[in-house]
Amino acid sequence: MTEALRLTLRDSKAARWGALGIISITMFAGYFLTDVMSPLKPMLESEFAWSSTNYGIFTSAYGWLNVFFGMLIFGGIILDKMGVRFTGIMSSGIMVLGAGIKYWAITNPTLVTDTTFGIHTHVFMAAVGFAIFGVGVEIAGITVSKIIVKWFKGNEMALAMGMQMAVARLGTMLAIAAPVPLATYFSSVHTQVVNGELVEKMGPSVSAPIAFAFVLLVIGFITFFIYVSMDKKLDASLAESNGTDSEEPFKFSDIGRIVTNKGFWLIAVLCVLFYSSVFPFIKYASDLMVNKYGLDQNLAGIIPSLLPLGTLFLTPLFGGVYDKKGKGATMMIIGAVLILLVHSVFSLPILNYWFVAVVLVIILGIALSLVPSAMWPSVPKIIPENQLGTAFSLIFWIQNWGLMGIPLLIGYVLDQSNPEVALAKANGTAVPLYDYTNPMLIFAGLGLLAIIVGMLLKMEDKKKGYGLELPNIQK
Numbered sequence: 001m002t003e004a005l006r007l008t009l010r011d012s013k014a015a016r017w018g019a020l021g022i023i024s025i026t027m028f029a030g031y032f033l034t035d036v037m038s039p040l041k042p043m044l045e046s047e048f049a050w051s052s053t054n055y056g057i058f059t060s061a062y063g064w065l066n067v068f069f070g071m072l073i074f075g076g077i078i079l080d081k082m083g084v085r086f087t088g089i090m091s092s093g094i095m096v097l098g099a100g101i102k103y104w105a106i107t108n109p110t111l112v113t114d115t116t117f118g119i120h121t122h123v124f125m126a127a128v129g130f131a132i133f134g135v136g137v138e139i140a141g142i143t144v145s146k147i148i149v150k151w152f153k154g155n156e157m158a159l160a161m162g163m164q165m166a167v168a169r170l171g172t173m174l175a176i177a178a179p180v181p182l183a184t185y186f187s188s189v190h191t192q193v194v195n196g197e198l199v200e201k202m203g204p205s206v207s208a209p210i211a212f213a214f215v216l217l218v219i220g221f222i223t224f225f226i227y228v229s230m231d232k233k234l235d236a237s238l239a240e241s242n243g244t245d246s247e248e249p250f251k252f253s254d255i256g257r258i259v260t261n262k263g264f265w266l267i268a269v270l271c272v273l274f275y276s277s278v279f280p281f282i283k284y285a286s287d288l289m290v291n292k293y294g295l296d297q298n299l300a301g302i303i304p305s306l307l308p309l310g311t312l313f314l315t316p317l318f319g320g321v322y323d324k325k326g327k328g329a330t331m332m333i334i335g336a337v338l339i340l341l342v343h344s345v346f347s348l349p350i351l352n353y354w355f356v357a358v359v360l361v362i363i364l365g366i367a368l369s370l371v372p373s374a375m376w377p378s379v380p381k382i383i384p385e386n387q388l389g390t391a392f393s394l395i396f397w398i399q400n401w402g403l404m405g406i407p408l409l410i411g412y413v414l415d416q417s418n419p420e421v422a423l424a425k426a427n428g429t430a431v432p433l434y435d436y437t438n439p440m441l442i443f444a445g446l447g448l449l450a451i452i453v454g455m456l457l458k459m460e461d462k463k464k465g466y467g468l469e470l471p472n473i474q475k
């Protein structure tokens with residue numbers, strides 16, 4: 001067979017980067033909704049009398065269905081059985097549905113007067129929407145990972161994953177920076193909760209940024225159909241080139257193979273520790289800026305938004321370094337060290353200057369570029385391609401325990417460490433600032449554990465020869 005005959009659609013640079021661009025739009029919208037409420041925490045407290053625990057419950061809902069109902073694991077199996085086209089459409093549809101429910105709940109503060117399972121129904125219904133959305137965005141995440149491996153394996157895989165994450169981080173950045181101005185711009189007279197009573201009052205529209213996110217998600221859903229047509233063409237070209245589907249189909253016994261692989265566990269534990277120290281932090285970062293660094297609520301999102309901003313450039317850059325030079329395990333360890341450093345300084349009850357926060361957030365951005373750009377392209381070095389959907393879903397499942405549990409823990413610890421805040425709210429007196437020392441110590445502890453697991457992973461790589469320290473691009 002001649003070289004020309006063996007060429008497929010993925011050998012075309014324009015086609016594979018075009019495919020990446022399209023799926024990145026869907027994920028951009030997903031990441032926007034994921035963090036859109038983060039800068040709105042102080043508003044949720046002032047408009048609807050949410051406590052930090054309420055906010056923690058709502059934020060943790062992201063993982064409820066993924067963790068307790070195993071939705072992510074089903075998602076991974078569906079992905080390996082049904083393929084990326086079906087799973088991609090399904091997951092982006094679920095994102096739209098979840099966002100719709102969340103919007104409905106937030107626009108109905110009358111739900112505040114009821115409770116469901118001991119939680120204010122307003123909080124509970126918003127959480128249900130977020131939980132459904134969480135299933136969609138997580139399954140979309142594993143689908144996109146598999147799509148990237150399909151198009152880029154043996155080429156610029158880490159760079160491609162880095163670029164996709166960079167676009168997604170743009171969504172996070174917008175979600176941190178835009179909601180407060182949007183909510184303020186669309187201020188209106190609406191129902192608010194004041195001293196436990198529902199009153200009609202002029203105030204910022206917390207629901208406006210969610211409506212914006214909903215529209216973005218619908219656009220992401222539509223654009224995924226364009227990807228579907230490209231994927232069909234890729235499969236056709238693979239079939240023609242005769243080089244396709246030499247892979248064994250997925251079997252349930254593969255799950256046993258994945259979970260008995262020590263490398264898999266190390267990367268999964270590193271993943272949950274690392275992401276639990278960054279993503280839940282983002283949910284509280286704007287509030288931290290108000291309470292620790294004395295920033296105005298309207299400007300508080302600016303410093304945290306520098307975190308994803310840096311990753312826009314650095315994630316593809318580090319991905320490119322991994323592709324060409326290797327050193328994946330080392331990059332993950334350095335990232336974990338940075339996490340420990342940053343959160344330790346945040347936890348100190350001194351240095352409460354805004355420029356210190358800027359420097360720390362920039363360093364955190366470097367960590368958030370180093371670890372993911374090395375971690376995700378390392379998974380296909382440990383797990384065979386036909387088991388990747390399931391492996392990614394298992395890793396995401398383990399990670400979701402952290403994404404669910406840590407925000408809840410932080411909200412609870414915040415309330416427990418600052419009882420005077422709840423007291424002041426109940427008495428209608430001036431509300432004091434939150435002391436964030438204990439929550440930040442929890443984040444620092446996660447960083448320390450991540451360093452240890454990163455080192456164990458590097459040792460295992462040496463023993464098993466996964467090639468985590470080797471370049472991805474095959475010469």
Ligand SMILES: C[C@H](N)C(=O)N[C@@H](CCCCN)C(=O)O
Pocket residue numbers: 138141144145161165168275372376396399
């Ligand atoms: C939150 C989500 N489960 C996640 O881990 N996202 C990663 C990207 C994973 C993509 C793997 N190709 C992130 O860093 O945003």
